[in-house]
Amino acid sequence: MAYETSLRIKMTVSLILSIIAEALVMYFIVYFLSLPFYLMFVFLAILWLVQWIISPYLVARKSTEIKKQDPVYGWIYDIVEDAALSSKVKMPKVLIADEPFPNAFAFGNYISGKRVAITKPLLKILNYEELKVVIAHEVGHIKHFDVELGMAIGLIPSVLGFLSSMLFNIGWTLLFFAFDELDIVFAIAMLAVGGLLFITTIFLQIFVLWFNRLRESYADLNSVKLYGNDALYLASALAKIQIYIQKMRIDPFTGIIITTAPVKINQKDPDLLLEKWLNDKVPFYVDILQTHPHPARRVQAIYKILKIEGRPSIG
Numbered sequence: 001m002a003y004e005t006s007l008r009i010k011m012t013v014s015l016i017l018s019i020i021a022e023a024l025v026m027y028f029i030v031y032f033l034s035l036p037f038y039l040m041f042v043f044l045a046i047l048w049l050v051q052w053i054i055s056p057y058l059v060a061r062k063s064t065e066i067k068k069q070d071p072v073y074g075w076i077y078d079i080v081e082d083a084a085l086s087s088k089v090k091m092p093k094v095l096i097a098d099e100p101f102p103n104a105f106a107f108g109n110y111i112s113g114k115r116v117a118i119t120k121p122l123l124k125i126l127n128y129e130e131l132k133v134v135i136a137h138e139v140g141h142i143k144h145f146d147v148e149l150g151m152a153i154g155l156i157p158s159v160l161g162f163l164s165s166m167l168f169n170i171g172w173t174l175l176f177f178a179f180d181e182l183d184i185v186f187a188i189a190m191l192a193v194g195g196l197l198f199i200t201t202i203f204l205q206i207f208v209l210w211f212n213r214l215r216e217s218y219a220d221l222n223s224v225k226l227y228g229n230d231a232l233y234l235a236s237a238l239a240k241i242q243i244y245i246q247k248m249r250i251d252p253f254t255g256i257i258i259t260t261a262p263v264k265i266n267q268k269d270p271d272l273l274l275e276k277w278l279n280d281k282v283p284f285y286v287d288i289l290q291t292h293p294h295p296a297r298r299v300q301a302i303y304k305i306l307k308i309e310g311r312p313s314i315g
Contacts, residue, residue: 003221003301003304003305004221007214007217007218007221010214011211011214011215011218014207014210014211014214015149015153015211017207017210018153018204018207018208018210018211019153021203021204021207022153022156022157022204025156025160025200025203025204026040026156044155044156044159047155047159048151048152048155051151051155052109052148052151053109053111055107055151056107056108056109056111056112056113056115057112059105059107059117060095060097060107060112060115060117062097062098062099063095063096063097063098063117064095064096064098065093065094065095066094066095066096068081073094073096076094076096076118076123076131076135077094079131079132079135080092080094080116080135080139082132083132083135083136083139083226084139084142086136086226087136087139087140087142087143087222087226088143089114089139089142089143090114092106092108092113092114092115092116092139092142093108093113093114093115093116094115094116094117094118095115095116095117095118096117096118096119096120096123097117097118097119097120098119098120099119099120099121100119100121101119101121101244101245102119102121102122102124102125102126102240102241102244102245103118103119103121103122103241104116104117104118104119104122104134104135104137104138105117105138106138106139106141106142106146106147107147108147109147109148114142114147116135116138116139116142118131118135121244122134122241125240125241125244126237126240126241127233129230129233130233130234130236130237130240131237132227132230132233133223133226133227133230133231133233133234133237134223134234134237136222136223136226136227136231137219137220137222137223137234138219139222140218140219140220140221140222140223141215141219143222144215144218144219144222146215146218146219149211149215150212150215153208153211154208154212156204157201157204157205157208160197160200160201160204161197161198161201163194163197164194164195164197164198164201165194166194167190167191167193167194167197168190168191168194168195168198170187170190170194171187171188171189171190171191171194172187172191173187174186174187174190175187175188175191202289205289206288206289209288209289209290209291210288212291212292213287213290213291213292213293216291216292216293216298217293217297217298217301220234220298220301220302221305224302224305224306228306229306229308231302231305231306232302232303232306232308234298234302235274235277235298235299235302235303236270236274238295238298238299239270239271239273239274239277239295239299240270242263242265242273242295243265243267243268243270243273246264246265263286263294263295274299276296277295277296277299277300278296278299278300278303280296280300282294282296282297
């Protein structure tokens with residue numbers, strides 16, 4: 001498949017560029033602080049391991065695991081089981097998340113077990129066919145080891161972003177309560193270093209988020225491979241999710257990542273929104289700092305893979 005080959009090449013390039021950029025940044029930091037390189041490597045390895053171990057339990061704190069025999073949600077378990085079997089991956093745990101936004105997400109590790117969670121609002125707004133392809137997308141993330149990959153290449157930007165925020169807070173606090181010129185100089189130094197780290201974080205995120213967006217497209221491809229033309233329901237699911245979240249405030253600082261990147265829309269009808277997305281010419285820069293591709297890109301890619309012109313009725 002030409003699309004998959006192109007996608008694999010782009011993912012390889014974005015991953016290499018991410019690694020090179022992060023390596024260069026860490027080299028300059030280690031050199032500037034005169035630290036042994038192995039010490040920084042050990043620190044990052046330990047931090048990644050701790051995050052890898054505890055994050056599934058933090059993410060699942062508002063979720064309830066369901067079993068096949070569940071009288072209410074057993075049918076969701078069956079959908080996940082079918083997607084896992086078709087994708088040739090071990091059956092993940094299935095959870096229903098008590099969150100206010102429509103979302104589905106894959107997470108977990110070999111200790112906690114791989115997991116797929118679906119929020120209650122998503123169950124309310126999507127039909128059976130749409131849920132099936134959305135879940136196939138999430139199972140695709142498990143199949144492609146996206147949780148581990150994303151955590152690995154996203155670790156350094158996350159650490160630098162945290163340090164930047166901390167230094168900004170310290171700097172502004174010191175500036176506000178400064179007693180003498182020395183306090184002011186120290187505060188300005190904190191703000192300057194924080195600003196430099198912030199710019200560095202943005203620089204690294206350009207490569208890391210590019211890689212993440214490509215992995216999202218790769219997971220979309222899993223839905224297409226499993227369900228063929230029924231993957232068109234992923235397009236209508238994205239439209240419904242986008243319409244729903246327009247009335248919500250998504251706080252960028254809570255760490256919430258939803259199935260589709262929030263974009264400003266005027267349509268309230270999923271069919272009309274799909275028509276618009278299929279005809280949109282999306283500038284390359286609009287989602288450059290997003291974890292997910294612009295939904296119009298995803299919809300157009302699905303139709304391109306299936307070689308479908310126009311928008312047939314998908315019920």
